[in-house]
Structure formats: C-alpha cells, structure tokens
Amino acid sequence: MSSHPHAFSRYCMHCGQRLTTAVPEGDTKRRMVCLDCGFIHYLNPRPVAGVIPVRESGELLLVRRTIEPRAGTWVFPGGYMDLGETAEEAAIRETLEEAQLEVADLRLVGVFTRTGPGIVVIVYEGRALGEGAPGHETSEVRWFAPGEIPWEELAFDSTEAALRAWANQRGLLGLNDVNRG
Ligand SMILES: [Zn+2]
Known part of the structure; x- marks a missing residue:
C-alpha cells in the first residue's frame, strides 16, 4: 500500500490566505475555512x-x-x-x-x-x-x-x-x- 500523508494545506487553495477552523453556517462540524474568500476546505477520507x-x-x-x-x-x-x-x-x-x-x-x-x-x-x-x-x-x-x-x-x-x-x-x-x- 503506497503511503501518502493525509496532508492538507494551511493556506487557501483559492486565494492563498491562511485558513482557520470554524463551523460554517448551516453546518454542524468545524471545518477549515478561508475567512477571506469564504471557501470551505472539506477534508474527506x-x-x-x-x-x-x-x-x-x-x-x-x-x-x-x-x-x-x-x-x-x-x-x-x-x-x-x-x-x-x-x-x-x-x-x-x-x-x-x-x-x-x-x-x-x-x-x-x-x-x-x-x-x-x-x-x-x-x-x-x-x-x-x-x-x-x-x-x-x-x-x-x-x-x-x-x-x-x-x-x-x-x-x-x-x-x-x-x-x-x-x-x-x-x-x-x-x-x-x-x-x-
Ligand atoms: Zn480563500
């Protein structure tokens, strides 16, 4: 089984700003979100x-x-x-x-x-x-x-x-x- 770390960026893939964690409106879980452009970086299996x-x-x-x-x-x-x-x-x-x-x-x-x-x-x-x-x-x-x-x-x-x-x-x-x- 090849090995990849389950890596994710700390920075927004759209605008490059630093991500933060927050519960998006209408959601129930904390997500990685960009407060600058609003993009939500979902982490999935x-x-x-x-x-x-x-x-x-x-x-x-x-x-x-x-x-x-x-x-x-x-x-x-x-x-x-x-x-x-x-x-x-x-x-x-x-x-x-x-x-x-x-x-x-x-x-x-x-x-x-x-x-x-x-x-x-x-x-x-x-x-x-x-x-x-x-x-x-x-x-x-x-x-x-x-x-x-x-x-x-x-x-x-x-x-x-x-x-x-x-x-x-x-x-x-x-x-x-x-x-x-
Ligand atoms: Zn962004």
Missing part, C-alpha cells in the same frame, strides 16, 4: 483499493511492506486510487506494482474504514495469474495457506478485517480461532 490474490491451491498472497507506517508487516497489495481510474483498475495496478502479479476476475470482499487516517479500503479477491515477486515498496511476497495467515504481523486493522471477511466468505469458519489459539 481517501479511497484505497486492494486485492487479495488467490491461486488455484487456495493460497493467498501477501507482501511485506518496506515503508512506514508499519514497515516490515504483511498486507495484501493495495494503494491510493488515482484520479480517472476505477477502484478495480487501481487494485489491479497496485497489485502489479507491489507484487509484480496480474490478477483477474475481481470479486468484492468488502469495504473497510480506517477512521484515524481517514481511509476507506475497498478490497477485492482476485485470481492470480502468476507467482508474483517483490515490487514497489515491498521486500518480499509470500503465498500463505489460509491457516498460515500471520494474524499478529498484519499491517492494519483493516488488513485483518478484510482477511477475516474473506476467510468467512470462503467458509473457513473457525480459522481465526485456530490461529488465535
């Missing part, structure tokens, strides 16, 4: 798209992150969507970049929210068309049998939630308890 690549044997691929946050942990390939691409296209592109792997037949696993950084993770399962190899921002790719998922070394809560959802959808109930035991 950003969508990330990812793929859990699965191969014929039922194993899934995870990549080891080389970047912060959570460098060294495991995650499925994914990253921020670019303007102009669909969620599916972003998920496929990120899988190529991070795991050098083509995937096909995407199926939505679920949508998971990380409220802290303000990220919405859209997760697909995809049929792997190769073996994969380390790529952009990853040091290692590894195929895991469902029973071998490294639950304690996953990158994010959303990674765990997505893998649990995937396992449950595949009828691998009890898997989590076994691994937790």
Whole structure:
C-alpha cells in the first residue's frame, strides 16, 4: 500500500490566505475555512483499493511492506486510487506494482474504514495469474495457506478485517480461532 500523508494545506487553495477552523453556517462540524474568500476546505477520507490474490491451491498472497507506517508487516497489495481510474483498475495496478502479479476476475470482499487516517479500503479477491515477486515498496511476497495467515504481523486493522471477511466468505469458519489459539 503506497503511503501518502493525509496532508492538507494551511493556506487557501483559492486565494492563498491562511485558513482557520470554524463551523460554517448551516453546518454542524468545524471545518477549515478561508475567512477571506469564504471557501470551505472539506477534508474527506481517501479511497484505497486492494486485492487479495488467490491461486488455484487456495493460497493467498501477501507482501511485506518496506515503508512506514508499519514497515516490515504483511498486507495484501493495495494503494491510493488515482484520479480517472476505477477502484478495480487501481487494485489491479497496485497489485502489479507491489507484487509484480496480474490478477483477474475481481470479486468484492468488502469495504473497510480506517477512521484515524481517514481511509476507506475497498478490497477485492482476485485470481492470480502468476507467482508474483517483490515490487514497489515491498521486500518480499509470500503465498500463505489460509491457516498460515500471520494474524499478529498484519499491517492494519483493516488488513485483518478484510482477511477475516474473506476467510468467512470462503467458509473457513473457525480459522481465526485456530490461529488465535
Ligand atoms: Zn480563500
């Protein structure tokens, strides 16, 4: 998953004046507002798209992150969507970049929210068309049998939630308890 800070400017993107926080008229939340030109700079979550690549044997691929946050942990390939691409296209592109792997037949696993950084993770399962190899921002790719998922070394809560959802959808109930035991 490529890393962008959830950055925002302290200055108005329209007139360059310094922003302040205030509750706009008719609103209920504090926003970044420009008192000079009146523009309201809404801060919204950003969508990330990812793929859990699965191969014929039922194993899934995870990549080891080389970047912060959570460098060294495991995650499925994914990253921020670019303007102009669909969620599916972003998920496929990120899988190529991070795991050098083509995937096909995407199926939505679920949508998971990380409220802290303000990220919405859209997760697909995809049929792997190769073996994969380390790529952009990853040091290692590894195929895991469902029973071998490294639950304690996953990158994010959303990674765990997505893998649990995937396992449950595949009828691998009890898997989590076994691994937790
Ligand atoms: Zn302004």
